[in-house]
Amino acid sequence: MNALLDLAAQQLRADLATAPGRVRQRLSDEGRAARCRTIAELRAAAKRSVPRPIFDYADGAAWDEVTARRNISAFEDVTLHPKALTDVSEIDLRTSVLGGEIALPIIAAPTGLTGLQHPEGEMAIARAAHAAGTITTLSTMASCTIEEVAAASDGRRWFQLYVMSDRGLVDSLLARAAEHGYEALMLTVDVQVAGVRERDVRNGFSVPPRISLKTLAQGVTHPRWSAGFVAHPRMVPANLGWEGSATATLASAVNRSFDPTVTWDDLADLRSRWKGPVIVKGVMRADDALRCVEHGADAIVVSNHGGRQLDGAAAAIEALPAIADAVSGRAEVYLDSGIRRGTDIVKALALGARAVLIGRALMYGLGAAGEAGARRAFSILEAELRVALALAGYPRAAEIGRDAVS
Structure with a gap:
């Protein structure tokens, strides 16, 4: 054991000698992530760690942000009914999605411009x-390219598509995603048109970001973020050829493209041309699901885009049961929008979701502590889910049913 410790110490000293900044940053990120015990604490850490316009871009929603708040508060209206005297000495979180097993029923949602939170963005x-x-699900609006994310990690990947007016660009995106193993x-x-996100309007958020005195002041007060931003800027959607475009509000860029x-x-048409599974995200009505x-x-992903599009819409968890009943096993159903706790996941599974997607939780983790923070978001929700399932009396996540909630 002492010999192993000595080898580890020697390796650490070598790392510090060859790349001290990188190693210290990694250790700092891991410590910062470990201190966060909940998704709410990751959010608070992200708010401290990145400039306000960057935090608000990830955290904000449309107009008065009613739907964004409702996505979270609606989980409180779902009541759990735990089963007694069930052996929960071992909790099995595994489930199957689109023919393949995953270790837990939580999938990384597509999130745009993730590289603004941390330069490794979607790769992390x-x-x-x-x-x-x-x-992981890569957004059309990702900061990292299809190829970069494929090279960064060899696990299962999905590709999320917005249909652009330039259909040649759509064809190119589909071909690249297929070539690089997005299943x-x-x-x-x-997103027929861009939602009105008033925090972004007030902050003057644009693509690429405008550099102003206010921006520079934010950079000075967030030196860790600024160092990463200067060294590896990820300011525009990497797959869309916007690198040379003039500064524009995100909404105007979306509405133009x-x-x-x-x-x-x-x-x-997409179903006929894409050879793998097709998922439709943004469904909130049973008739549309059918x-x-x-x-x-x-x-089908039951989602209102995290409240970032139409304000005043129902919470995703409110729409889930009717959609799951209407589809009735003919397609898999996932739930996106509002997941902050392990109990939220239990409720979503009980109401018909096979898995949930998380977006903001990962953005908070990334902003707070880079890849370590994103890993921490997964580990927080996994640990909470294990406890919630045990206390609910369901040792297997895949077997929880409608009788568990009301």
Whole structure:
């Protein structure tokens, strides 16, 4: 044992000698992440660690942010009914999605411009998801390219698509994703136009970010973030060729590039051209869910985009039961929007979701402590889920049913 400790110490000294800044940063990130015990604490740490416009971009939502708050508070209206005298000495979190097993029913959601929180962006998220034994989903609006994320980690990957007005660009994205092993296509259908995110408007948030005296002042007060930003800037969607574009608000860039004419015919066309599974994200009505199934969708993500699009919409968890009942096993159903606790996941599974997607929780972790923070977000939710399932009397996550909630 002493010999192993000596070898470890020698290796650490060598690392410090060859790359002291990198190693110290990693150790600092790990310590900062470990001090966060909940997703709320990761959020608070991120708020301290990144400039306000960057934090608000991840944390904010549309208009009065009613739907964003409702996504979280609606979980309080779901009541758990625990079973007594059940052997929960071993808790099994495994489930199967699209024909493959994952270690826990939590999937990394597609999030845009993740590199603004930390320069490793979606690459760090992918490594964190794969370390947890689950799937990462790369956004069309990602800060890292399809190829970079594929090279960063070799676990399961999905690709999320916004349909652009430039259909040649769409064809290119699909071809690149297929070539680099993204097994499923996730079509997002709730961004016909950009939602009005007033925090971004007040902050003057733009793509790429404008450099002003206020921006420079924010950089001075957040030196750790600034050092990463200067060394490895990730300011624009890496897959869309916007690098040379003029500064514009994110909303105007989205409205200029996204196609608002997308209909069911486009879903049918994508289904015919994509050889793997197709997932439709942004479904909030049972009748739409049924039409997705009729058009060949293999899975549906019940989601209101985290409250970032239409304010005043129902919470995702409120829409879930009717959609799960309507689909009735003909497609897999996942729940996105509002997951902050292990009990939230139990409730989502009980109401018909096979797995949940987490977005902001990972952004908070990334902003707080880079990849270590993203890993911490997964570990917090995994630990909470284990305890919640045990106390609810369900040793296997895949077997929890509607009788567990009301």
